[in-house]
Amino acid sequence: MTTSREALRRLAVGTLMPGFVGTTVPAWIEREYAVGLASVCLYAANVVDPDQLARLCSSLRAAGPELLVAVDEEGGDVTRLHYPTGSTQPGNALLGRLDDTALTRASASAIGGELAAYGINLDLAPVVDVNSADENPVIGVRSFGADAPHVARHSAAYVEGVQSVGIAACAKHFPGHGDTVTDSHHALPRVHAEAHVLDARELEPFRAAIEAGVACIMTSHVVVSAIDAERPATFSPTVLGDVLRDRLGFEGVIVSDALDMAGASAETGIPEAAVRALVAGCDLLCIGSETSQDCFLAVVNAIVDAALSGRLPVGRLEDAADRVALMSRRFGVGAGAEVRGSRDVPGWANGALVRGFEVGEAVRPWLDTPGEPVIVQVASDHNLAVGPVAWGPRAAGLATAEDDVPAGAKVAVAGRGLSARHPAWEVTERLRAQGHPTIVVDCGWPRGGADLVTFGGSVVVAEALGRYLGVPTR
Missing domain, CATH: 3.20.20.300 (Glycoside hydrolase, family 3, N-terminal domain)
Structure with a gap:
């Protein structure tokens, strides 16, 4: 011993x-x-x-x-x-x-x-x-x-x-x-x-x-x-x-x-x-x-x-x-391989991820409404496990600032962890008051009230969201 x-x-x-x-x-x-x-x-x-x-x-x-x-x-x-x-x-x-x-x-x-x-x-x-x-x-x-x-x-x-x-x-x-x-x-x-x-x-x-x-x-x-x-x-x-x-x-x-x-x-x-x-x-x-x-x-x-x-x-x-x-x-490490990305999983780009979204009744009418689709991302707190990592439409180059929303646009307001006190609801009300058809997207675990839930905020999920909503990369 x-x-x-x-x-x-x-x-x-x-x-x-x-x-x-x-x-x-x-x-x-x-x-x-x-x-x-x-x-x-x-x-x-x-x-x-x-x-x-x-x-x-x-x-x-x-x-x-x-x-x-x-x-x-x-x-x-x-x-x-x-x-x-x-x-x-x-x-x-x-x-x-x-x-x-x-x-x-x-x-x-x-x-x-x-x-x-x-x-x-x-x-x-x-x-x-x-x-x-x-x-x-x-x-x-x-x-x-x-x-x-x-x-x-x-x-x-x-x-x-x-x-x-x-x-x-x-x-x-x-x-x-x-x-x-x-x-x-x-x-x-x-x-x-x-x-x-x-x-x-x-x-x-x-x-x-x-x-x-x-x-x-x-x-x-x-x-x-x-x-x-x-x-x-x-x-x-x-x-x-x-x-x-x-x-x-x-x-x-x-x-x-x-x-x-x-x-x-x-x-x-x-x-x-x-x-x-x-x-x-x-x-x-x-x-x-x-x-x-x-x-x-x-x-x-x-x-x-x-x-x-x-x-x-x-x-x-x-x-x-x-x-x-x-x-x-x-699990010893062998000879070093070339560092490669992990994007190339079959199905990521062909709409497969959208099938996992939770889509409410308000989304289809919004998609059918005329107007340029834009996404306004609202800052959301992160926990220490996640940290300050880029997330959501902004990380994918898909977000527009609230003040830059063009006249006649229809808007998806995106946040995560949308509790009743989340500022996304105030942003939504302001945009609706300005006459913009507006839906709410939760990029996290649903807390209730959102029109569309993506169940995640990673870049690849945000890209799938952008394609689904018809939003071009900024």
Whole structure:
């Protein structure tokens, strides 16, 4: 059994996945790889454009040939490869609406191929949460839908697509973040559904992902009271051991959601959160998007001290590091391929995406009304998972400013997350008062009231919307 501080430190860094600040590889990442660092995670702040990302990934591979390099590349609203211009994939909600698992598999495979070309070998996707709460502030269109069997089918297809090209997939956020109205980036959500509901709804997509051979599963910083009323899933041996390992039979890597989120570390700090997560059964710890060297070293020291004191059993630490090392070997990076785009999925340009839109009764009369069609996009808040990525008609060069709407035009007002307080409704009233035939488009998960819902705001979805409405590129 490993007992020396040096050996324990090597095990500790073999369970860690820090982010870092900047667009080049920090010296401390290179030093830590030399003494066992398992993984790094790239975030939007690390990306400027495809050429810079390719250089960054090449540098990472030169510094750490066996690193697990991870990103949140879900497709749709959450993208890192296509920051800040917007994703070339439709995203889960619209794929779920189309309900063609072959198309979902093809979309995921295209994402995986693009990741492989960069030398990225761990995709922190898919989201397999069942979005059962319409007002969910952080899942929404990241989910395949609100029906568990439906979500399960597409979750399995996504896993198969990503892993078919040699990229590890990660189903998230266990045991489910879909029935929440709180964003765990900001606070600690709670799910109060009964055990039989959780089993039939939240757990079903994870079963499907496990059966599809998913390499890893990410925890949620959510208290699920029917399983463990006291601890968030990330810190619950009951959730991770009794349910995920024993009941569902998952043998792969359990990765924590980011430990810098308020739902994980607001009360304890990140080093303590890291120890708690390992004790509970996490194998790979996502530290956060702007991990500094000082924060990283504090986490390492906390883990080593916990192992030396007996609070963290050394066998648990060894098991975690071994699981991560096995996944790293299984999904090792081969010779670099030419970086390619992921647009060329059959069906994107032929109207297939429009079949997933929800089209209300007001749309057909609007389409038949004479006048130049224009889209006015109204600014909409983003959550931290999405970030300030370009979205909607503006990202596709299809938007007109409200003040520039020409006389006689008919207008589609586009926003996302259209709650009753969203400013899109005021814009709509002003345009109607000026005599413009006007419909409302929600580019997110519907909250009610919109005439047309696209179930996603990525560039490829916006382009499909523009073609459907007859709006020329500006």
